[in-house]
Amino acid sequence: MRYANMQYASMRLQNKVALITGGAQGLGAAIAKRFAEEGAVIFIGDIAAQEDAAAQTIEEITAGDGKASFIPLDVTGEQSWADARSVVEKAAGRLDILVNNAGINIRETIEEMPLEHLNKMLAVNVSGAFLGCKYFIPLFRKSGGGSIINMSSQCGIIGHRYTTEAYTVTKGAVTLLTKSVAVRYGKDNIRSNCLCPSTADTPLITERLKDPAFRAERLGEVPLGRLALPEDIANAALFLASDEAAYINGVAFPVDGGSTAD
Numbered sequence: 001m002r003y004a005n006m007q008y009a010s011m012r013l014q015n016k017v018a019l020i021t022g023g024a025q026g027l028g029a030a031i032a033k034r035f036a037e038e039g040a041v042i043f044i045g046d047i048a049a050q051e052d053a054a055a056q057t058i059e060e061i062t063a064g065d066g067k068a069s070f071i072p073l074d075v076t077g078e079q080s081w082a083d084a085r086s087v088v089e090k091a092a093g094r095l096d097i098l099v100n101n102a103g104i105n106i107r108e109t110i111e112e113m114p115l116e117h118l119n120k121m122l123a124v125n126v127s128g129a130f131l132g133c134k135y136f137i138p139l140f141r142k143s144g145g146g147s148i149i150n151m152s153s154q155c156g157i158i159g160h161r162y163t164t165e166a167y168t169v170t171k172g173a174v175t176l177l178t179k180s181v182a183v184r185y186g187k188d189n190i191r192s193n194c195l196c197p198s199t200a201d202t203p204l205i206t207e208r209l210k211d212p213a214f215r216a217e218r219l220g221e222v223p224l225g226r227l228a229l230p231e232d233i234a235n236a237a238l239f240l241a242s243d244e245a246a247y248i249n250g251v252a253f254p255v256d257g258g259s260t261a262d
């Protein structure tokens, strides 16, 4: 056994505590469910208006003997993050995994987009992940380390032809936030990685995918010939969260069926 201190648990996230932002629906909910299946205690952080949606995810998790609860969290607000940290600390005493997943997309080209829309996207997609790191790195340090998984996108690696400039700007920032945190906090056994998915059918995009031309455009760019399933992203997140990825730090991990290899 090369890893003297590593024990492979029967469940890959046994005894771990995870907070997933934007976890009420879509990719965040899929990640919450997958992590819970592998034994993690889940906190779903999402805006208060999403409490009912989160309750459904939590019900599915608890029905399968998992543990999950909801924290009202607006990722754009510092006080909201401070409150969330207090709740996690009080309830679990530690955090092992932070998934900065909350994100929005306002689909307007650079010529059409009012500055306030760019700022709104920056607030959720970039400040949200930034503040998550800011508020939870100290708790990770207290617990002896942790895994941060930021939700970037294929647009966080390339200037994707079908995506708007503003979304690409936010995801590019998330990718380099990820690497920057990885470099600074690796010494504290805090790993920071991001996922870079191609199009997955979630509420973020489901209406647009009803347009056959849009769907064909998105399918046409994927060498594997299908859209991503939320479970594809959740499985990649599970790997990055688990001790199997103990030496993976600072990676922008495409989960895109080969799109960005083209």
Ligand SMILES: NC(=O)c1ccc[n+]([C@@H]2O[C@H](COP(=O)([O-])OP(=O)(O)OC[C@H]3O[C@@H](n4cnc5c(N)ncnc54)[C@H](O)[C@@H]3O)[C@@H](O)[C@H]2O)c1
Residues within 6 Å of the ligand: 021, 022, 023, 024, 025, 026, 027, 028, 045, 046, 047, 050, 073, 074, 075, 076, 101, 102, 103, 104, 105, 124, 151, 152, 153, 154, 196, 197, 198, 199, 200, 201, 202, 203, 204, 205
């Ligand atoms: N679906 C895709 O094709 C795709 C591809 C690549 C990357 N992503 C990224 O994955 C992440 C999740 O996307 P999704 O498709 O599941 O979207 P979604 O719209 O289905 O879910 C996003 C969640 O984020 C929450 N959220 C929004 N603003 C928030 C805020 N201020 N504070 C807390 N929570 C907030 C929403 O309430 C929602 O529950 C996003 O960061 C998105 O940019 C999605």
